[in-house]
Amino acid sequence: MSDLFISPVQLSLKVSFVTLVVVFIIGTLLAKFMxxxxxxxxxxMETIFMLPLVLPPTVIGFLLIVVFGNSSPIGKWIQSIFDHPVMFTWWAAVIASTVVALPLMYQSAKTGFSEVDIGIEEAARVDGASEWYVFLFVSMPVAYKSLISGAILSFARALGEFGATLMFAGNIPGRTQTMSTAIYMSIESSNMGLAWMLVITMIAISFIMLLAVSFIK
Incomplete structure (x- = not known):
């Protein structure tokens, strides 16, 4: 099968899996606290967390360039450590995907934790359990359905990210070209066969993700 198809699929899955790990950790901890x-x-603060859901992708991409761009303090710091700017790398795609997927994980996890009986947590503390023990072995098991649903939706959202990724990570074949940007370029170059293959792949993966969420609920 053509590398024009395999490469974007592999990169999209890699970016989505890394994004999933990041947003699951950050989103779960934030949701538990809030x-x-x-x-x-x-x-x-919560409104700021949810902003990426409604902001245009171009706005998110612009803000990411301002914050992590080569001339920004953070961008210069990253370049001094890794001897390479973060822009136009697959890590830039991870950052963009994390920003847009985090609200989904946060909202779902918060819903799950808000349904946990406070009395159960307090009973565990009375028995001598530490806060981390209560969090890992009491709160999370009770809220697991919401956590899994949020993780699946976050993965699917990261997989379909386009606008912010295109602006921040670019569209470099074999390096930063995800399925979404590959579809766009395939249509631009009139390669409808490749575009259809990528579209069908994304629809199939997204369908399976949403079907899994419905079974969990």
């Missing part, structure tokens, strides 16, 4: 805490500015 589900039990009330403080001034909480609503504003």
């Amino acid at each position: 589900s039990r805490k009330n403080f001034k500015g909480k609503t504003i």
